[in-house]
Amino acid sequence: MPPTTLAAALDDVEARLKEAAIEDPRFESRVLVARAVGLSVGEVLFYSRRPISPAEASQIARYTEERSKRRPVSHIFGEKEFWSLTFEVTPDVLTPRPDTETLVEAALELIPDRDRTLSVLDLGVGSGCILISLLTELPQAYGVGVDIDFDACLVARRNAVRLGLDNRSAIIQGDWISAIGGKFDLVLSNPPYIPIGEIETLEPEVRDYEPRLALSGGRDGLDCYKRILTGVGTVIRPGGSLLLEVGSGQAPLVSAMARQNPLFRVKTTTDLGKVERCVLATVIDH
Ligand SMILES: C[S@@+](CC[C@H](N)C(=O)[O-])C[C@H]1O[C@@H](n2cnc3c(N)ncnc32)[C@H](O)[C@@H]1O
Incomplete structure (x- = not known):
């Protein structure tokens, strides 16, 4: 069953990233979920009981799958912040x-x-x-x-x-x-x-x-x-x-x-x- 709230998604993603030996699975689960639903990390934590749509759930699943293969977050998102500017990364x-x-x-x-x-x-x-x-x-x-x-x-x-x-x-x-x-x-x-x-x-x-x-x-x-x-x-x-x-x-x-x-x-x-x-x-x- 895919998760139905942000809080459940965070728990799910964190567990998957932990299995993949990601160094800070809690932090990264927040980053991936926030990006997938178009909110900031702060908003995801604040609105943790907010339901997630099936489209958001599949985006979260895609990001989690990629990150579990140890693909860098910069490659998954296609960008990285440096000197407070956002750079395209391939x-x-x-x-x-x-x-x-x-x-x-x-x-x-x-x-x-x-x-x-x-x-x-x-x-x-x-x-x-x-x-x-x-x-x-x-x-x-x-x-x-x-x-x-x-x-x-x-x-x-x-x-x-x-x-x-x-x-x-x-x-x-x-x-x-x-x-x-x-x-x-x-x-x-x-x-x-x-x-x-x-x-x-x-x-x-x-x-x-x-x-x-x-x-x-x-x-x-x-x-x-x-x-x-x-x-x-x-x-x-x-x-x-x-x-x-x-x-x-x-x-x-x-x-x-x-x-x-x-x-x-x-x-x-x-x-x-x-x-x-x-x-x-x-x-x-x-
Ligand atoms: C460590 S990366 C640095 C990239 C970027 N300046 C940064 O700081 O993130 C080194 C770069 O040097 C380039 N490079 C390697 N050999 C080179 C050469 N002989 N002449 C010019 N660029 C080269 C690589 O393609 C790569 O983009």
Whole structure:
């Protein structure tokens, strides 16, 4: 018998998600039910005795079925919030992570005058979350996003259109900086940095659903940093900066690689969990 009230649906979904070993089944049951019936989580809890229609019950069943297969919520809903903006997410792009907001924050701290005209380059743009979030905060900035994956480029482009920033951004398919001419004030990247041997140990949501191209950083996880750091200095203006997101424990290694370029002044910043999450290299302005 399908559940007939929100409260019964919540219990049902929670039990199913628990069986599927979802980490926080109570929280996720609320998210799925709320979305299925078009209410907020608060409203679902408040109106818990509200009856549900057969159509709502089947939508809840569909979401629960998908989530029990460990499909990420971002894929089920086709979107994810980042920097308080809603981004379209498909299996072609990495689901934006809260960790990556550290990179956006670190970049904004470098720009005391938000109304300055400046240029931003995002290498490995994926959904576009870094580039587009920065452009919303910097009204006079324009930006270029690069990704090697054409379908990811299409998602980034749609997100730029959806968030009204297509007139200040261009999305290019390319291999890191190979397709880039000119110099930028800010160059950012959250490259793939998982050591290839660790991918199989990741949660099913990541291992089975996120694009390999967005995860694999080669044998030691550092391949993409090596490639980006070779030559990136040529696309940064004097006084401009490169900001790289790094995985836990990678900051000292990536900082050391960046320091090999004598023009870079290098430091790191931490995320909310006190993990060194961003390597910041500023090009010395003579
Ligand atoms: C970890 S994801 C980051 C996506 C997005 N910037 C974010 O922070 O959510 C890395 C991205 O780099 C792209 N990528 C991988 N190799 C690349 C290459 N050689 N050149 C350009 N982009 C590449 C992947 O397709 C993927 O979209």
